[in-house]
């Protein structure tokens with residue numbers, strides 16, 4: 001029997017204010033937080049457990 005491992009969607013939050021920005025399995029993007037108006041660079045490979053987020057100046 002083949003069991004398919006499904007990666008969960010991760011809730012990705014703004015590192016500045018904690019607002020949820022997006023849910024994703026795999027992402028490479030820059031998003032503007034609606035609350036604090038910072039631009040956040042988000043990177044997450046499917047194999048990685050947690051997304052990396054950093055503020056873009």
Ligand SMILES: [Zn+2]
Pocket residue numbers: 014015016017018019033034035036037038
């Ligand atoms: Zn924010």
